[in-house]
Amino acid sequence: MRADMIAVLLIHMDLISAKINIQLNPEYPIAKQSVMLSVTGITGNIRFFTWFKGPEATSQYQILSYVDGSLIRGAQYFPRISAFSNGSLMIKDLDVEDEGDYRVKVQTAMQEDADISLQIYEPPIDGLLDPYAIYNNILERPTGVETKDEPLYMGPEPKDEPLYMCLQSSSEGTYNELHK
Numbered sequence: 154m155r156a157d158m159i160a161v162l163l164i165h166m167d168l169i170s171a172k173i174n175i176q177l178n179p180e181y182p183i184a185k186q187s188v189m190l191s192v193t194g195i196t197g198n199i200r201f202f203t204w205f206k207g208p209e210a211t212s213q214y215q216i217l218s219y220v221d222g223s224l225i226r227g228a229q230y231f232p233r234i235s236a237f238s239n240g241s242l243m244i245k246d247l248d249v250e251d252e253g254d255y256r257v258k259v260q261t262a263m264q265e266d267a268d269i270s271l272q273i274y275e276p277p278i279d280g281l282l283d284p285y286a287i288y289n290n291i292l293e294r295p296t297g298v299e300t301k302d303e304p305l306y307m308g309p310e311p312k313d314e315p316l317y318m319c320l321q322s323s324s325e326g327t328y329n330e331l332h333k
Contacts, residue, residue, distance in 0.1 A: 173240075173259055175269040183274050184247050190255060190269065192240035197261035202240045205229070205256045210266065216242075216255075247273050 173194040182188035192202075201221070206229045207214030215227025219236045235243040240259050244251055256268040 173257070173265045173267045175255070175257060175267045177269065177271070181274050182247055182271065183276050184249065185276060186247055187243060187245045188247060188271070190242040190244070190257075190271070192257055192259065192267065195240060195259055195261060195265075199238070199240055200260045202236075202257055202259045203227075204236070204242050205258075206253055208254060210256050210258060249273055 173192055176191045176193055178189040178191055179186075190204075201219060203210075203218040204216040205211075205214045205227075206216050213228050216229045216234060217227050217236055218225040219238070219240075222238070224236055233245045235245070237243070240257060242255070242257070252271055252273050254268060254270050256266060258264060258266045
């Protein structure tokens with residue numbers, strides 16, 4: 154077989170095996186914050202895409218379609234949603250009602266789809282911070298708090314044997330280490 158034919162065959166196989174994915178950012182979305190459902194693995198130019206929320210990709214579960222820079226609202230559309238030309242979807246001010254199965258259909262030279270189940274995590278309660286939020290650096294330093302690498306106490310008042318969490322700030326202003 155000639156080298157140019159092999160190259161064409163490999164490119165064709167690459168297109169057939171291409172698979173888009175949806176990634177959550179942050180990975181553990183917290184209520185009252187935003188999440189980006191980022192579509193990755195798209196090959197070629199996007200002609201249009203459609204997002205759905207529910208068990209199937211039908212008009213009754215359609216959130217929106219994005220065609221030639223225009224947004225077409227579907228039956229499941231709500232105003233806290235933003236669509237991006239790269240196929241991604243952002244949901245602002247997350248609520249427990251936003252949990253569920255999301256699916257995107259993307260049309261390039263061929264149609265591909267991907268789905269993801271979105272789970273919303275409750276925000277911290279009683280001054281305790283969610284370790285996932287700390288790990289993913291989604292908490293920002295409270296305004297007016299000077300820590301300069303000093304631990305910030307985040308638990309109940311100490312007693313005989315206190316159980317509490319302290320955080321150490323990084324130079325970027327996010328909390329990135331757990332301390333006991």
